[in-house]
Amino acid sequence: MYDLVIKNGTVIDGSGSKRFRNDIAVKDGIIVKLAQNIEEGAKEVIDARGLFVSPGFIDTHTHSDSTVFSDRTTGYNHLEDGVTTELAGQCGTMAAPYYGDYNPACGVSEEEYKEACASYRSFFDYVSGRKLGTNLAFFAGQGNIRGKVMGYGPGEPGESQLEEMRRLMAEAMEAGCLGFSTGLVYTPSVFAGTRELIEIARVAKSMGGVYTTHIRGEGLTLIPSIEEALEIGRASGIPVNISHIKVIGHALEGKSQEVIELLEKNMKDGMVITADQYPFTGGSAPLLSQIPPKYVTHGREQAVKDLKDPHIREKMLYSIMNEPQEFESNIYSAGFEGSLIAGASKTPQFVGKTLSQIAEMTGKTPFDACCDLLIENDGFVQGIYLSQNESDMLAFLSTPWVMAGSDWSDYGAPDDPEKQGGGHPRGMATMVRRLELVRSHGLYTLEQAVYRLTGMPSEVYGLGMRGFIKEGYAADITIFDYDGLKCNADYEHPFRRNDGIKYVLVNGKTAVKDGRFQNVFGGRPVKMER
Numbered sequence: 001m002y003d004l005v006i007k008n009g010t011v012i013d014g015s016g017s018k019r020f021r022n023d024i025a026v027k028d029g030i031i032v033k034l035a036q037n038i039e040e041g042a043k044e045v046i047d048a049r050g051l052f053v054s055p056g057f058i059d060t061h062t063h064s065d066s067t068v069f070s071d072r073t074t075g076y077n078h079l080e081d082g083v084t085t086e087l088a089g090q091c092g093t094m095a096a097p098y099y100g101d102y103n104p105a106c107g108v109s110e111e112e113y114k115e116a117c118a119s120y121r122s123f124f125d126y127v128s129g130r131k132l133g134t135n136l137a138f139f140a141g142q143g144n145i146r147g148k149v150m151g152y153g154p155g156e157p158g159e160s161q162l163e164e165m166r167r168l169m170a171e172a173m174e175a176g177c178l179g180f181s182t183g184l185v186y187t188p189s190v191f192a193g194t195r196e197l198i199e200i201a202r203v204a205k206s207m208g209g210v211y212t213t214h215i216r217g218e219g220l221t222l223i224p225s226i227e228e229a230l231e232i233g234r235a236s237g238i239p240v241n242i243s244h245i246k247v248i249g250h251a252l253e254g255k256s257q258e259v260i261e262l263l264e265k266n267m268k269d270g271m272v273i274t275a276d277q278y279p280f281t282g283g284s285a286p287l288l289s290q291i292p293p294k295y296v297t298h299g300r301e302q303a304v305k306d307l308k309d310p311h312i313r314e315k316m317l318y319s320i321m322n323e324p325q326e327f328e329s330n331i332y333s334a335g336f337e338g339s340l341i342a343g344a345s346k347t348p349q350f351v352g353k354t355l356s357q358i359a360e361m362t363g364k365t366p367f368d369a370c371c372d373l374l375i376e377n378d379g380f381v382q383g384i385y386l387s388q389n390e391s392d393m394l395a396f397l398s399t400p401w402v403m404a405g406s407d408w409s410d411y412g413a414p415d416d417p418e419k420q421g422g423g424h425p426r427g428m429a430t431m432v433r434r435l436e437l438v439r440s441h442g443l444y445t446l447e448q449a450v451y452r453l454t455g456m457p458s459e460v461y462g463l464g465m466r467g468f469i470k471e472g473y474a475a476d477i478t479i480f481d482y483d484g485l486k487c488n489a490d491y492e493h494p495f496r497r498n499d500g501i502k503y504v505l506v507n508g509k510t511a512v513k514d515g516r517f518q519n520v521f522g523g524r525p526v527k528m529e530r
Contacts (some may be wrong), residue, residue: 002026002027002032002033002040002043002156003027003043003044003508004036004042004044004045004046004505004510005023005024005025005026005040005046006024006026006046006048006303006473006479007023007046007047007048007049007051008023008047008049009021009051010048010051010052011024011034011052011054011469012052012053012446012450012469013054013455013457013468014054014450014458014468015451015468016447016448016450016455020286020448021036022034022035022036023035023038023527024038024469024477025040025042026475026505026508028472030473030475031107031288031470031471031472031473031475031477031513032471033471034206034469034470034471037484038112042516043388044510045159045504046479046503046510050425050481050483051273051479051481051502052446052479053477053479053481054450054454054469054477054478054479055079055084055086055450055454055466055467055468055469055473055478056083056084056085056477056478056504056505057082057083057084057086057404057431057453057478058083058084058085058086058403058453058457058458058466058467059078059404059406059431060087060241060403060455060457061087061090061212061244061405061406061407062087062405063090063093063407063408063409063417064078064086064087064088064134064405064409065127065136066095066106066125066351067409067503068095068126068130068136069095069105069112069113069225069237070106070107070108070412071108071131071409072412072413073133073134074106074413074414074521075133075134075410075523076133076411076412076413076414076517077427077428078133078134078410078437079134079503079506079511080341080428080512080515080516080517081406081428081429081431081432081501082478082480082505083105083132083431083504084466084477084505084511084523085135085137085463085466085476085526086134086135086136086410087137087138087178087405087461088136088139088425089139089140089141090141090143090181090214090407091139091141091183091186091189091243092142092144092181092182092184092189093141093186094123094138094139094140094141094144095113095117095180096116096118096119096120096144097118097123098113098117098118098144098148099122099144099147099151100151100154101300102149103380105345105380105502105523106471108322109379109504111172116159116400118173119171120140120172123175124138124175125242125329125524128344129142130461130522132521132523132525133410133521133523134410135321135466135476135526136524136525136526137176137180137461137525137527137528138178138525139177139180139181139212140172140177140180141170141180141189142180142183142189142192142197143182143187143188143514144444145165145169145172145200146165146188146191146192146337147188147478148168149165149168151188152187152296152298152299152317152432153188153298154191155191155267156193156295158418160195164197165199165200166200166203169200169203170207173203173204173207173208173209173528175527176525176528177209177527178210178462178528179204179209179210179212179528180204180209180211180212180245181200181212181213181214181238182197182202182211183214183284184213184214184225185214185216186293186294187293187299188437190216191293194228194232197268198231198232198235201232201233201238201315202236203235204236204238205236205238207429208528209238210239210240210241211232211233211236211239211240211241211242212240212242212276213232213242215228215242216228217227217328218247218248218326218328219247219252219328220249220252220325221407222252222259223262223329224249225452226242226259226262227262227508229242230263230266230271233271233273239274239460240271240272240274241273241274241275241276242273242274242276242515243275243276243405243458244278244279244283244407245276245284245402246277246392246393246396247258247259247392248283248328248330248333249387250387250389252389253389253392254391254392255472256396257395260395260396260399263275263358264363267275267401273401273454274401274403274460275401275402276397276403277403277404277483278404278406278408278430279386279393279397279430279433279437280393280425280426280433281386281387281388281389282340282388282424283330283381283384283387283388283407284342284383284385284407284424284426285383285385286380286381286383287339287373287381287383288300288374288379288381289495290320290330290383291307291320291324291329292319292326292329293327294319295312295319295328300378301378301379303379304374304378304379306440307371308483309373313371316390317367320332320367320417329386330337330383330385330387331355331370332423333387334385334387335356336355336356336359336370336387337354337356338354338386339354339355339370339384339386340383340425341354341358341373341381341421341423342383342422342494343380343381343422343423344373344376344377344380344382344383345371345377346376346377347376351421352420352421352422353501355369355370355373356412356423356437366465370416380522384424384491388489390460391457393460394417394441394443397434397437397445399469400448400452401450403452403453403456403457403460404430404431404452404453404470406426407426408426408430409427411423411427413493414497415496416495417488417493417495417497418494418495418496419453419494420492421492421494423494423495424491424494425487425489425491427489427494428487428489428495428496428497428498429487429488430493431453432485432499432500433487434449436486439482439483439485454467454468455468461528462529463474463526464526464529465529466526474508475508475509476505476507477505477518478498478499478501478505479501479502479503480501481497481502484500484520485498485499485530486498497515497516498515499515500515501513501515507522507524508522
């Protein structure tokens with residue numbers, strides 16, 4: 001007897017091949033049979049008549065390594081978006097190895113956190129013992145590697161320091177990481193030079209890894225920032241992925257075409273290049289990261305203390321508004337009126353408000369309101385920055401080499417869908433919104449769309465027996481009504497739930513039924529397979 005049989009559905013197998021009608025049988029978390037009509041008995045039967053059956057979607061860019069410590073985390077938001085596997089450890093940051101910064105809100109004591117994150121191996125062991133809603137794979141964060149070796153500040157590593165970085169990169173790959181990530185606008189990743197990154201890339205490449213990068217600039221310095229990523233790829237031979245590809249700045253609308261031409265020229269020259277993207281025009285990042293890095297060289301706690309000094313504030317504001325070529329803050333690109341607060345646990349009254357609105361509410365200048373907000377929240381504030389253009393977003397979405405990444409984390413228990421503020425719609429609906437845009441704009445076929453959500457990331461990142469509907473593969477499966485897909489979340493109501501996702505299976509367990517999370521935890525850590 002099978003554990004589960006899916007009957008009467010239209011299968012899109014993740015390869016890009018034409019859809020077909022088949023039943024699917026699952027046993028012990030594995031797809032064991034595909035056939036026109038499976039008549040053997042099963043403990044559970046799902047009638048998928050009128051629905052599409054695809055591999056579970058793969059979110060190629062999340063930050064859920066930051067949420068695995070909390071017993072409250074469920075990941076319902078990703079599961080109800082059709083996601084069965086997440087790739088975390090992005091933007092140069094991973095929980096391991098620990099190098100000095102602990103957030104009490106993570107859900108465990110500092111002692112437990114330090115022990116779990118002492119090394120890549122200890123972190124993977126820790127994650128293996130956690131309840132996971134989705135499968136989780138990880139990149140090694142270059143910021144952690146540099147921070148472990150050199151601390152928060154600037155400086156070029158000496159040969160002994162470079163050798164220690166190489167050793168850590170090798171340890172990460174041996175533990176099962178997919179490669180490494182950079183966040184070249186965040187401290188301490190921002191202080192790494194190109195040579196340093198090439199040396200790390202060579203180690204990751206020699207062990208089958210991929211380089212995924214939040215480049216140094218996504219607005220005024222977009223092209224030279226991409227050129228640096230390509231230089232690292234050419235010098236090391238490593239495949240390059242551009243994280244959350246975008247054009248920041250309304251005045252730069254149309255710049256996407258230059259980026260596409262540049263990347264595709266290098267692809268024709270033999271480089272392996274991909275990108276990931278969230279289908280929204282508002283980006284998000286910690287508010288503290290929008291302070292120029294030269295003022296955050298001694299870590300978060302010291303930066304928060306420095307924010308109290310009016311003379312330092314004056315220098316910070318001058319740098320933000322007058323030195324964007326040195327560091328282009330999202331506050332510069334979006335303006336105070338376009339900088340929306342998505343998370344501030346100690347001042348919830350300001351969540352869902354822009355910095356301009358908070359300034360008006362408190363009788364302060366916008367930058368003073370920004371600094372005081374950071375101080376009151378010990379530096380832990382999340383912002384949304386409304387500074388992108390839909391035409392550029394659609395241009396990137398239309399290319400065959402751009403995958404889907406939410407750039408968000410797992411949530412805990414389901415929130416009130418009508419709750420205002422406190423999140424980003426990409427946290428609930430990256431996959432649904434992407435498919436909705438593909439459908440409404442006629443960008444490409446559903447088979448091609450599913451390939452970019454499933455088979456392609458599996459191939460790019462070496463995810464083994466995931467990403468395809470095939471016998472012998474993991475039973476990570478999403479069943480959906482394509483015509484009924486609808487993203488209901490927006491910036492005002494970021495927790496509104498999707499329409500159209502009917503069932504989600506993670507390793508054969510039904511985690512989502514009738515569009516809602518079933519409090520089932522079928523996920524497991526996933527390691528690179530080459």
